[in-house]
Amino acid sequence: MLNRSHTRTRRGLLIAVTAAAAVLSMVAAAPADARGAHRHAAETGQTYYVSPSGSDTSGGLSSGTPFQHIQKCADVMVAGDTCMIESGTYQETVVPAHSGSSGLPITYRAAAGAKVTISGASSVAGWTQVTGADVTTIGQSDPYALNSAFSDAVAAGHVWSTGVDLGSDPSTVQVFTDKQMDIEAQWPYPGLDLLNPTIEHAGAGSADATIDDASLTRPAGYWNGARALTGYWYVSATTTVAASDAGSVTLAAAPPCVHKVVPTDTRYSLSGKIGELANPGEWFYDPTAHRLYLYSTDSPAQHTVEAKARQLAFDLTNASYTSVVGVDLFASTIRTGSTTSHDTLDTITGSYLSHYTDITQGTTDCGSSVDRGIGDTGIVLNGTNNTIVNSDLSLSAGNGIALGGQNNTATDNIIHDVDYMGTYAAGIAVMGNSQTVMNNTIYRVGRSGINLQWGTNAGLTADKDRIAYNDISQYARLSLDTAGIYTCCGADMMGTSVDHNLLHDGTPTPGVTPFAVAGVYADNGQSDLVIANNVGWNNLQGTVMLNGLGSGSYNNGVYNNTGGMTMMYVKGTNQSTGTKIYNNIGTITGSDGATDGGLLMSNNLDPTVDPLFVDAAGHDYELTAASPARSQAIPLAGINDGSTDAVPSLGAYQYGAPKWTAGARR
Template sequence: MLVSSRARRRRGAIGAAVTAATTLIIGLTATPALAAAAGPESGTTYYVSVDGAPSADGRSASSAFRTIQQCADRAQPGDTCLIGSGTYRETVTPPRSGTAADPIVFRAAPGATVVVSGAERLSGFAPVLQKDLDRIAATDPYAAESLFSRAVADRKIFSVAADLGSAGAEAQVFTDGAMDIEASYPFPGTDLLDPVVERAQAGSADATIVDPALTRPAGYWDGARALTSYWYITTTGTVASSAVGSVTLTSAPVCVHKVVPTDTWYRLSGKIGELGHPGSYFYDAQAKRLYVYSDDNPNRHRIEAKARDLAFDLTTASNVTVEGIGLFASTIRTGDASTGVTLDGIDGRYLSHYWDVTRGTTNCGENVTRGVADTGIVLKGTGNTIRNSHLQYSAGNGVSLGGHGNTAVDNTISDVDYAGTYAAAVAVQGHSQTVTHNTMQRSGRSGINLQWNGVAGTTAGPDRIAFNDISGYATLSLDTAAIYSCCSARMEGTRIDHNVLHDPNPRAGGVYPFGMSGIYADNGMSDLQIDNNVGWGNPEGTVELNGLGSGSHDNAVYNNTGGMTLFYVREPGQSTGTKIYNNIGPIKGIDRATEGGLVLSNNLTDGDPLFVDAAAHDYRLQPGSPARNAAIPLPGVNDGSTDPVPSLGAFPYGAPAWEAGARR
């Protein structure tokens, strides 16, 4: 089989909904598990415990520091902070770096479950009574007859004074480790990567959403926040006026500049009247009060709100190792000068959160790119690594690689980009980055968003994207791919190889899933080598080239299985230097493609390739396959066959089948 058994087991183990049991990493024992330091570190081992004393020196388990920051303040190159079980509500900022030979190490003690949390607990919730409803209705009369008023009558609404910031939509609230959802219409449910949606209907004007399902009274939605999504554009705005059956925004959705009937889906929030569903909340930013819907007293549960973005702030640190640590409602970030940072065995949940994707612009700009460079685990600088980690839930990325020469390897990343922007499981920027042997599942847009940016003072080099298993992408976006790259850049020989790319999950209804492919070089990408990739379930095939823009030049597309689509490569000069050799599967747009300058040769585009078991996605070749002894020999690409001439497709006949995905 092509996908590793480890990846298959991990896929089955990952919860699909935001309500998955994240409590496993939060419900920790208060008794720290501390043991002797493990590893080759030559310096001093310091101890940290949630039961430590403020005046402790950290030199023994019985005199442990109470916070990780206390240990960070003391640690010198070569020292280790050994951390006992518990939840540490802090941002750790090391004041100094380690060295390449003697890093500073932050490590969970053997057998310990350690979480660094960006959330703070809330308590003292009181039931919302009729007198409270009357007070609210005095300034918001629509609250008097609403889902909220009915829930108040049923004793399902509770509130507490809380300062969660000035932007109500940006607040993040949790109950027993699972993220609550802001009160909205339609209520999306608790899985934001598979939300319930409403679509604008026929007759919409440029800035008006017309939908008979909008049954609230005229004026109800005035001033509400509107999230709209169309094709690959998600944006937020404000409702200027509303009537039964329609809402009109202050301006048309950015980028699209109109509401597109049946294809634009929307969500409206910012009205307390919509607070009437289990798992939901409403935050009044002006009154600094949080309201939650709960079937019983919320004081019996762990209610938390996000208070900090970072668990570890490594923006001025180098040669630091963080090992075996859990993150909750927070993340880790390095800086432009960071080097030698290693993140190993990180178990991160709810890494980044945001909803505002308008950002005050009038064109695409930050609306599609918000969160691409600064969310998820952010590795800038050079020579930094994240490995063997499990990352789940983020409005933005799972991992962002900036700078150059950084690595993401053997990670499992799922349920990311629930804000539906150009974020990804792994956002690759800068150059010379390595992304290999990762399993990525369920992303609002792409598994890997591959860009190229020069880094001052460095010589550009190729990225390597290989042996990744990516599935369940495009849940909120179209015109995308498991591995997506854009626009009009020369990629310095970047190689995308031996990836398994399958089963996108575009939203039902609306536009045709345009551009849905395994690997998409969009709008004039050049100097890519795309070889030995396998895909299934992709409407546009395993590989898609779009020459619009500066043209799709000097690309090498070799030995892929699963077909491809060629866009805008048919006019003279649009695809010079591109070679498409030894692939298996139908090629859409093959007619006139050579007029653009590309060369097609030795591809099996029709007939039965005689795979071992295509239904089970085993794309090795049977003995009688016409793909045997049929390829142009390409050293380093299609070596390994036991035949005298190499095979077409991603699996050389007779060679051991390669596997993709995280190896642990």
């Protein structure tokens, strides 16, 4: 007779073995995400390796058997896995197949000491020197190419060409020689510094759609069909030339808003004619013949010549809990999606992030083209709780960074030489709400360092932004009516704080009537903003500018700023109820109309009194022991705490408190 307990033991063992086999069968049949979840319950994740010398069939599980493409990592990795990327240039757009999870992100990381570049450009080869016979052939369809600056450059042996399909729209073409962007052939020749171009201005007699300029010496008809870029006030726009003669061009449409400014303030350039291909670093593309022409003093074969072929290095539209660390981007960028969350971009070095030259959109009056590139250029973080940190970003027709969605963060980044088209794009474009932008260094930008807009997101509770401890300089290089930090128009900002920023050396476009360049500019009726403890110098309108025209500007708090202020209100109207201007140092202009409208001003240092800064010439605006700004402020909790005096100080630095600093901390 069998022992009953032994029988029960055998029966239990059989059940256990059967159950285990069933589990193994289910795991084997499960999709990658499920297998990953099962594996990562007990493991921290698999590391895969990538090298340009690898093979996508090698397995990728060691540095000796790497994959060849980062995309192969992206195809197989699940939560907790890492792709270790060896030195090299990777010409691809990486689209992850899976997301990570909380505590188990998917990570793409440059290997220790590796120089990893993900490039959106592809090489262009097959160059031949353009000859006089070629010019004659070109002249059959474009007679203006004959006896032009282009034909002279050909005769000198400086023009080369190759057959390549770069699409049908020259405004999207981007060409590089030895990693520096070349420019489309144009007049006037702007030079190769995108944020400091040579600028031509319309002359006397110019009207809305007509540019008169004695410097336009090309023959009648030469510019017909060319693309015209115009800029004035805060509007940049593109259109085509309908007719031309020596000394004038007539545009197909009057640029938006030009009727509201002096026409001779209009700066412009003309492109799209091969006859202008005559200067170093220039190219011309014929979309019909699919032929690219390049000015070069020696054979382009002696150089690395490339053209933009891909927009994105990483497409994270559908990838959450994903990190990209330590990689370089060239002629490409990274984008997250509206449902993306908890992605991190760390130590990214990106150059030539986004490019376009056609910027006319929308209606025909003011504002039609100002939004080109705001939400879709530079590093684009949509979704929620995504972060970019410790990165160096430069050279973009649009933004350095765009923060859409909600609860996204940009911190400790260096951003420069962006918005070279001079639109409302910015060093950092802040949209949505509940965003954090702190400790960034931003300089040399076409318009604003930070463009602070406002929007709500379906299903999410709106909250204030925080814009703090940023060092922003050399803004307004290609536009006016702007600021280091610019915000507009008519929004309730829900207590958004703009505080502890250094805002200096606004540089209005040369040759135009200077107007409205400030440190922080709340334009056209922004309300419920806190603008506090900011320091500015070398700004036309001071550190802070409030414009209450239009819908009014209510319930703002402007506290303890150093560097002066400008206000724009209509006397006798109720446009500033609830706004308080307290404890500031510097000249305040335009206050009469504001106070009539309900604005309150108190405890601001008389501008005739020397505040006795530590070193104003050296831009150290701390207070000396003898400063009359000590012990004079209205105490404001969370705004002017920290003084060693019993009563707080005026201005952005509390006497005796440690001096705060701004900018990227590295």
